[in-house]
Amino acid sequence: MFRRQGVRTAPVAPTIGRGLLGALAAVFVALAAADRAAADEKLARARHCFACHQVEKKLVGPAYRDIAARYRNDTGAEARLTRKIREGGVGDWGVVAMAPNPALTEADARTLARWVLSLGR
Ligand code: HEC
Numbered sequence: 001m002f003r004r005q006g007v008r009t010a011p012v013a014p015t016i017g018r019g020l021l022g023a024l025a026a027v028f029v030a031l032a033a034a035d036r037a038a039a040d041e042k043l044a045r046a047r048h049c050f051a052c053h054q055v056e057k058k059l060v061g062p063a064y065r066d067i068a069a070r071y072r073n074d075t076g077a078e079a080r081l082t083r084k085i086r087e088g089g090v091g092d093w094g095v096v097a098m099a100p101n102p103a104l105t106e107a108d109a110r111t112l113a114r115w116v117l118s119l120g121r
Pocket of ligand 1 (some may be wrong): 044047048049050051052053060061062067084085089090091092093094095096097099101104112113
């Protein structure tokens with residue numbers, strides 16, 4: 001009786017183990033991504049991006065979700081937005097200009113560009 005049960009459950013146990021590990025790994029990946037997004041949003045707040053932008057709604061500048069949607073399939077968007085975040089510019093969304101952010105490092109500007117683009121996924 002005891003032995004038969006052992007034989008039956010043995011092949012199942014590793015499968016459950018892998019399933020649990022996979023689920024745990026997925027949770028950790030999701031948590032890490034959420035952490036990352038929260039840190040990026042904090043950077044945007046610290047750099048006063050939210051003075052002119054919101055995630056969902058147009059303010060002075062376009063909503064971040066609208067920016068992400070516009071460039072969803074645009075592989076050059078990350079580089080262009082990185083430059084625009086540092087140098088500012090006008091004409092892509094209307095007649096109001098985005099001010100330049102010369103104090104922002106290239107790396108931080110890239111992080112912010114990636115974060116904005118990630119909001120469309
Ligand atoms: C003074 C207001 C203002 C601030 C502060 C501001 N933005 Fe903007 N932003 C704008 C405006 C206005 C536009 C639209 C410009 C246009 O039409 O080309 C814009 C456009 C953008 C775009 C889209 C650019 C494009 O070419 O499509 C991104 C990305 C962006 N801003 C990110 C940021 C980030 C990140 C920060 C913080 C470092 C920031 N903005 C701070 C006003 C602002």
